[in-house]
Amino acid sequence: MKLTVVYDNEAKKPGLIADWGFSCLIEAQDTQKILFDTGAIGSILLHNMKELKINPSDIGIVVISHSHGDHAGGLQDIMKANKDVELYLPQSFWGVISTKKITKIREPMEIYHGILTTGELGGMEQSLVVNTDKGLLVVTGCSHPGVGNILDAAARFGKVYGIIGGFHGFHNFDKLNPLSLICPCHCTQYKSAIKRLFQDRCLDCGAGLVLEL
Ligand SMILES: [Zn+2]
Ligand SMILES: [Zn+2]
8 A cells, every 4th residue: 555645734855845735645456546635726736746746537536534625625626637536525525516426425434445434523524544454544634523533433444553644733642652653744733742752653744755554
């Protein structure tokens, strides 16, 4: 399984643009390429994708965590670039979207082979749970429902190995103890505290980061 951060508040590689928002590409065996969230600005998303040699027309599935503009802002541009994309939106999604295939998510489910969603938590946001050789990787947007609740929801699918994405104001750090990989991105308010506490298993996030598990 390979995960590439495409859009983040920070950039890890020259040529990539940093901007407030989040998006990452997930490539797993026997599945279509999945784009999780689309950042805030379509032109920045497409620029970073080009720099990372990701072709929008190769993406099979787009999953949106929640309606906020820093996660769904680039969606129209992706859909212009790839009209066949399948969309998985949280039930509460409020934007007007027309595409061939939209699934609104409320309950936990398997989206694709080895790719699961926690379902919509807190009435607003879903997180992805990706099966890897090392265990489950949780991929979050903003974590508005709370990282603890998201980890609990993911644990119903098996043993959680790691988490990547925005952690928002999360500070119940004990909840991260059992994890082997922690990658706080985007809106994580206590990023430096988390990096300090878990330096042995914390990864620096940023556009261009590639995780292979
Ligand atoms: Zn948000
Ligand atoms: Zn956000």
